[in-house]
Amino acid sequence: MARGEVDVANLYVHAPFCARRCCYCDFAVEVDRSPPTARWLAAIGRELDTIRASGQAALASAYDTVYVGGGTPSLLRPDAMRGLRATIGDSRMGGADLEWTAEANPESLSAETASEWAAAGVNRISLGVQGFDPDALAWMGRLHSREDACAAVEQARAAGISNLSVDLMFGLPDGVRHRWSDEVRRVLELDVPHISLYGLTAEAGTPLGKWVKTGRARMPTGSRYREEYLFAAEAFVAASYDHYEVSNFARPGFESRHNLACWRGAPYLGLGNGAHSYHGGRRWWNVSDWAAYAAQVEERGRAVAGEEVPIATQRRLERLWLGLRTAEGLATEGLGPAAEATLERWAAAGWAERSAYRVRLTAQGWLILDELVLELA
Numbered sequence: 001m002a003r004g005e006v007d008v009a010n011l012y013v014h015a016p017f018c019a020r021r022c023c024y025c026d027f028a029v030e031v032d033r034s035p036p037t038a039r040w041l042a043a044i045g046r047e048l049d050t051i052r053a054s055g056q057a058a059l060a061s062a063y064d065t066v067y068v069g070g071g072t073p074s075l076l077r078p079d080a081m082r083g084l085r086a087t088i089g090d091s092r093m094g095g096a097d098l099e100w101t102a103e104a105n106p107e108s109l110s111a112e113t114a115s116e117w118a119a120a121g122v123n124r125i126s127l128g129v130q131g132f133d134p135d136a137l138a139w140m141g142r143l144h145s146r147e148d149a150c151a152a153v154e155q156a157r158a159a160g161i162s163n164l165s166v167d168l169m170f171g172l173p174d175g176v177r178h179r180w181s182d183e184v185r186r187v188l189e190l191d192v193p194h195i196s197l198y199g200l201t202a203e204a205g206t207p208l209g210k211w212v213k214t215g216r217a218r219m220p221t222g223s224r225y226r227e228e229y230l231f232a233a234e235a236f237v238a239a240s241y242d243h244y245e246v247s248n249f250a251r252p253g254f255e256s257r258h259n260l261a262c263w264r265g266a267p268y269l270g271l272g273n274g275a276h277s278y279h280g281g282r283r284w285w286n287v288s289d290w291a292a293y294a295a296q297v298e299e300r301g302r303a304v305a306g307e308e309v310p311i312a313t314q315r316r317l318e319r320l321w322l323g324l325r326t327a328e329g330l331a332t333e334g335l336g337p338a339a340e341a342t343l344e345r346w347a348a349a350g351w352a353e354r355s356a357y358r359v360r361l362t363a364q365g366w367l368i369l370d371e372l373v374l375e376l377a
């Protein structure tokens, strides 16, 4: 462990199972409608025990944040989060201030699952809604309806979990019938304290990537992409959400603490297939295929696919990217004299706002975040 490195207090656990693969998805996902919950828990537990025994990462005595992502964690058995708590250790999951998020899809967040999760200690749910229009949902390959999304929100609240986040997707291809202003209005009607707004991308290797390559789908023009993002951002801010990160909006006090910790460069441990970890100035990641991960963990306790120690130029690029993506902005100290003219130009273009020692991007600037990071690199 590097000198001065703090203990890992942020844990990510990957639950890779989905009932069907959405047309745009390139995550580490295993299509399985009845996932093997016991085998998943055993693999996560074995991997964690092996890491503890190796001393590779010093784990905090109690976690600040735990994030169970997917995949679709709500597809696991309803008692899976109770099992996870027992696997990780009651004391590590028992901090008074623990933020424990689990992702769910509306069609599989039953009342039983919601109340089991609450009893286990889950206190934040991120719902993969993505949209409400039946044509758009069918095009994406989603299995829920608009009514399912509303019911899932109600079920979570009835179980006592009101710290909810909803994902919404913009930039769907030309010809997918839906009205963007209606989608934005509907997500606001749910009145949840956190919204994530993601622009669709056509990744190679996904069905959508192939459709775009063969001309079966056409991604939106830059101007529609831009209009939809800015329209939603403006509507959310008008409804008292803070635009605290390029893709995330929260009512005050409801920002994702787990994500904020990662964006601020805190160490985190990732368990499960495809999970990434960062600790002691080193990054490592697991094999992405679930079956290969489970087999390797069962055989030797770990399933690491690769690791790296970022070199100085990578660290600088990362510092710029992490700083500019959040509303906290980037400390300008040490950027060098050449950066001053660049930052002035950004401010004049409406892409950034300056304060004495920091620069933060505006929504207009976040639209071209990657380009701006490279300008400053």
Ligand code: SF4
Pocket (backbone or CB within 6 Å): 017, 018, 020, 021, 022, 025, 026, 027, 029, 070, 071, 072, 105, 128
């Ligand atoms: S539900 Fe999420 S993780 Fe599963 S296939 Fe769809 S986009 Fe991928």
